[in-house]
Every structure is written in structure tokens, then in C-alpha cells.
Amino acid sequence: MSKVIVNAQMPLSYDSGQHNLLVFLEQHKQSVSFQCREGFCGACRCKLISGEVRYLQEPLAFVRKGEFLPCCSVPIGDISIEIPK
Template sequence: MPDVIINAQAPLPYGSGQRNLLEFLEQHQQPVNFHCREGFCGACRCKLLSGEVRYLQEPLAFVRRGEFLPCCSVPLSTISIEIPK
């Protein structure tokens, strides 16, 4: 089971109970912007500092290198992310 390290805090275990990383972040009361929840708008864009994610469906929103959309992805390995403020 991979861990998720958010803004250099203590690692949190990612369980199979969440459909995607956005749900995981919400469950852990992490302030993350979102709008569409489907990868169309890009409002939930976060930085992927290390590790690997897999998209459940390819996002339509523009995603730069080193970024990902938590609304349509899951971790494949332990990941370290940064949520924009």
C-alpha cells in the first residue's frame, strides 16, 4: 500500500477505499481546489515531487511536467506532493 506525503508532512497510507487522490485529500482535510472532478478543468492541479501516479482516465486539462490532477489519478508508488495555496 503506497503512502502519500503532503507538503512534506508525515506520510499517510493510501487505502483502496478512495476512488482517486482528490477523495483521499478531502478525507484527510487537505485544502485542495477543485471544480469538475473529471480532469476537464485542471483546478485541482498539484505538484508531484516524487513517485508515480496513474490516470484513471486521461485528463483533458493541460498538465505541465511535474504536475498531476488528483481528481482522476491514483498513486502507483509512495508519492510526495505539494498542494498549491
């Protein structure tokens, strides 16, 4: 089980059998912008403060260093992220 810290708040428990990070964040009432849910558009782009994510499928949208797309990724261990407002 991994811990996901969102916007420097209390950690949320992520079970490795769960869906991608976008679905996980929505289930925990975290508001994330999105459009395609497939890694094509990049609308859900978030900042990865610490830790690592693994892509379930390689995104087609441009992702800068220090960013990730929660719609097509899962955490590798504990992570800390920032969701843009």
C-alpha cells in the first residue's frame, strides 16, 4: 500500500490493485481537470513533488520533467503531488 500526499495535506492510502491515479483522486474527492482520460490531451497534468509513477500506457501528451498524467499512471511507492488550481 502506498501513500499519496495531495497538496501537502493528509496522506491517502493507495492500494496497488486500484485504478489509475485520476480515478483514485476522484474517489477521494480531489478535483482534477481532465478531458480524454487516455493520456492524449494532457489536461489532467499534475506536479510530482516526490516519488515515482509508472505509466500504464505511455502518454501522447507532452509531459515536462517533474509532471505526470494521473489518467494513465499509478504510484510506485509513496508519492507527493500537487494538483493545479
